[in-house]
Amino acid sequence: MSRTDFNDLMWFLTVAExxxxxxxxxxxxxxQSTLSHRIKRLxxxxxxxxxxxxxRSVATTEAGERLRRTLAPRMSEIEAEIAALTELRDTPSGSVRLTLSHHALTQLIWPKLRAVMRDYPDIKLELSVDNGFRDIVEEGFDAGIRLGESVEHDMIALPVGPDWRLVAVASPDYVARHGAPxxxxxxxxxRCxxxxxxxAGGLYAWEFERDGKDVRVRVDGPLTLDDDATMIDAARAGIGIAYVxxxxxxxxxxxxxxxVLLDDWSPRFSGYHIYYPSRHRNLPAFRTVVNALRQRAR
Incomplete structure (x- = not known):
């Protein structure tokens, strides 16, 4: 098969995926017209x-799906081996894409990776903030950062931060006016x-635990948010109780x-983990990022 045909196969695989x-x-x-022409030629x-x-969409035929299943793992192996060749360079290079929550980014991950970006100029890092869950394989991410209890079981998962907890907080003025639970x-x-x-788009049921007893409370109040900083500011202003x-x-x-309210009812959660498919573990740039997170976590 000619070199052009191999390029066509890679383009076909991209369309199929x-x-x-x-x-x-x-x-x-x-x-798009060039891509369509190359697929028709193939x-x-x-x-x-x-x-x-x-x-609206494209689906593989029976023959196309068989070709896709044949090509996908081999192309991944080739890409991984090519990336691994950067070991021969003086410094690691390559791109790393991570999906993570805003809290993980600001409080844990960016403070740890700031030095990586300074010390390894050939590494390109993309940090995509999303407080929901993402399919990292389907969406082309190298890894995700989530709480340990939320990590998918078929992934490699390594802790990168300590256990932490949510606490209910209110201003002294609010407590004086409404009392403390x-x-x-x-x-x-x-007023929460x-x-x-x-x-999911629903409202979070506040989770508490003491003496082995789990309690979930669906609170109500004048304000609904999805941003921690604004919640804290609202609590500071006496608007209500925040769980942050x-x-x-x-x-x-x-x-x-x-x-802090209900202090002895606030449980600890498993801390943030980095999770990823096994094929990424030996890529130099990716390994540099993981090592930076892990060493500082320890």
Whole structure:
């Protein structure tokens, strides 16, 4: 097979994985008409249809799916080996794409990776902030950063930060006006700041635990948000009780601007983990990022 035919195979694989000519063309950096022409040329040479086209999407035929299953793992192996050749360079190089929450980015990951970006100029890092869950394989990410209990079981997962917890906080003025809850169920009689879940779109049920007893409370109140900083500001202003990561309110609690409520009911969660498919573990740039996160975590 000629070199051009191998290029056509790679383009076919991109279309098959994206399921859309427009997205595939954008990913390859070519115009859609050129991509369509190359796929038709490949089908003509092979004497069979590989893709079934509709007005909105593209699906592989039986022959196309068999070719895709044959090509995908081999192309991944080739890409991994080529990337591994950068071991021969003086410094690691390559691109690393991570998906993570805003809290993980600001409080843990970026402070640790700032030095990596300074010390390894040939590494390109993309940090995509999303408080929902992403399919890292399907969406082309190298890894994700999520709490340990949320990590997919078929991934390699390594801790990169300590365990942490959410705490209920309110301003001293709010406590003076409304009193302090003694048990989680008392929150039903309070003005609480709700958290909107980005993934499912529902409201987060506040989770508490003490002496092995788990309690979930669906609170109500005048404000619903999906941003920790605004929740904390609202609590500081006396609008209601917020349930937020403890590390974000340490300074406010120390200064007296906020008071921690139900302290002995706030459980610890498994800390942030980096999770990824096994094929990424030996890529130099990726390994440099993971090592930086792991060493500082230890």
């Amino acid at each position: 994206e399921g859309n000519f427009t997205r595939a063309a954008a990913k390859l950096g070519v115009v 089908e003509t040479r092979m004497g069979m249809r590989l893709l079934a086209r509709t007005t 003694v048990v989680p169920q008392d929150l039903l009689d309070h 700041i709700n958290r909107r879940l980005m993934t 990561p403890e590390d974000l309110v340490e300074a406010d609690v120390e200064s007296g601007a906020l008071t």
